[in-house]
Amino acid sequence: MSIKTFEFKKLISSPIIWTLLLLFMVFNVFIILQHSSMSEDMKRIQPIIEKYGTLMDEENREAMKQDYEIELAEWNKLIARHGEEPFEKASNIYSSERFSMEDSNLFTMEELESIKQLAELESYLVSAEEIDQEYNEMDMGKVGEGQIKMFGLTGMAADKVLRDYKVLSERVVELVENKEHLHLFFSGKEYATHSILFQELFLPISFQLTILTVLITAFIVNFEFEQQTALIMYAAKRGRKLIWDKLIVALGMTFLTFILLMTVTLGIYFWVFDYSGLWNVPISSGFLTENNNVPFISWGKIKFGQFLAIASSLLLILQILFCLLGFCLSVWIKNTYMAFTVFAIIFGVGLMLPNMMPRDGMVIFYTHYTPFILLMGLKKTFMARSPFTMTPYFEVVTLILWFSCLCFLAWLCIRQFKHQNI
Incomplete structure (x- = not known):
């Protein structure tokens, strides 16, 4: 058997990982069942779609x-x-x-x-x-001005927001010409299915996966140190190269937990709620607008099925980033729970940092380019949302930037690990 198989066995034999995974699944099912009473009413859209289309x-x-x-x-x-x-x-x-x-x-x-x-x-x-x-x-210019007043923006920050909302205005014109807003979907004001799926369900899943990812990574990296077998393992023939196997196994287990949690949760959700005939409806449909009257406007013509796939893929990529960050912390700290605690602190600081920035410059926009902000905004992936993230390439730029930095940081940690004292 390969070394990676042995490392993988260490993870799957850990009761805490499977216990957490089971508890998270039960919690997600509970969220779904809380809203299941409206599933029968939602089915009345199906005869309309079958007869008239969307x-x-x-x-x-x-x-x-x-x-x-x-x-x-x-x-x-x-x-x-x-x-x-x-x-x-x-x-x-x-x-x-x-x-x-x-x-x-x-x-x-x-x-x-x-x-x-x-x-x-x-x-x-x-x-x-x-x-x-x-x-x-719809006048997005006035919306932009309202956002500037709401957040107290001035100077360069206010100018950027006005430019961004001008670009959004052009997208709205295109959207209306394509009639994306007139495609039938579950009434957002009555059912709020977009928030139920991509906020009430996806947000807990995001936190659950993040907890599992960091714990899995820290556990496998620090296993020998916590079991006091590091001197034996790292003095062996393969020695310090074992750290590469641990990183690969942590990434593999991250993918596995993602598949298990998402498959069970989304499988039950779409079993309870019938989305037949709605998979090809543009996500910018005006019918999705909820009681806050804020429309969902995607930067391109994205169908519901595509949006679900994009949001799920983004969540998986974010877990890979968190796995790399957790790996770097674990190599430095050499304690599972301390590494998890430091990660949680970094996560919290990443969310709070934009609120501490001055409102008249560009720094406040730059501090939003973090995976932590992305994780909190899966509900509006590749959509116009906050004035601080009002760019079509916000998600792509953030992922490329952080993936490059964390890969380089992980490589440095591995190099350092090869030469440090055990």
Whole structure:
């Protein structure tokens, strides 16, 4: 058996790693089940997509209106037979104070579901018209000015934000021309599925993976020192070259825990919530806009399925960066829990540092180019989000910069390890 296999066995025989992984999975399932009650309501979008597709442009909306009005007229005829006056909207029928649709014996369960389905169609029709108007009137220049006032920016910082929002304005024009904003998706204001998936679920997963990655790396690097076998292992024929095997095994285990945690969590999520027909919907759809009325605007035309893959890939790359950082700390400190503590301090400082910077220069923007900021913003990967990260290449530049630096730092640590006293 190879040395890497022996090192890998040390990791998979550690009960704390598997215990944490199991606890994290249970916690994630609990988060999903908290929102599972709305899964049945969300399924009502599927018949609409099957019949009309996802594009809610004027032509498609007109066809939907005609069908809606015909079905509403049929419902009003049925209601008239029971001595009730006609309704102007489907949503008013089952919410009427005259009678409770849920408790009424006048309608069958199939009829109740039919009127709910019609009300859902009505809701998306109204939303589509509002979205079309809002995006055509959207002024990102004013939004930029509002961000400058909100964060108290002046001088070069304010000028940069205005330039960035001008670029964003051009993207909004392109988005409207492509009708990306009019593609049907789960109503953000009603279900907030984007925040549930990419914030309430992805953010805990991000922290869970980071904890596992750093603990795994520190554990395998410091195993001989903590078991007091370092003098024997590093005096052997292969000696100090063992550190390379440990780094490779730590990276491999990081990948394995990522696959296990993501597969189980996302598998259960998409089993509970039906996304059929929505994988090719642009992530910049206006229907995703939630109660804060802040639209999701990607820098390019990215479909939902692509966005999920990009966010997942970014999370994996970030774990590789954290593995390299944890490796460097472990080589220096030679104690698993001390290395983890130092990593946590660096992580916290990385998040707080931008808030300490002056608001009139460029330094405040540079301090955002860290993997810690990236990890906290997976919800808006490759999107316009904070005025401090308002560039299409923010994620790419950050990853390239940190990957280069950490690879060089890891190489220096390995060189130093070869010559230091054990």
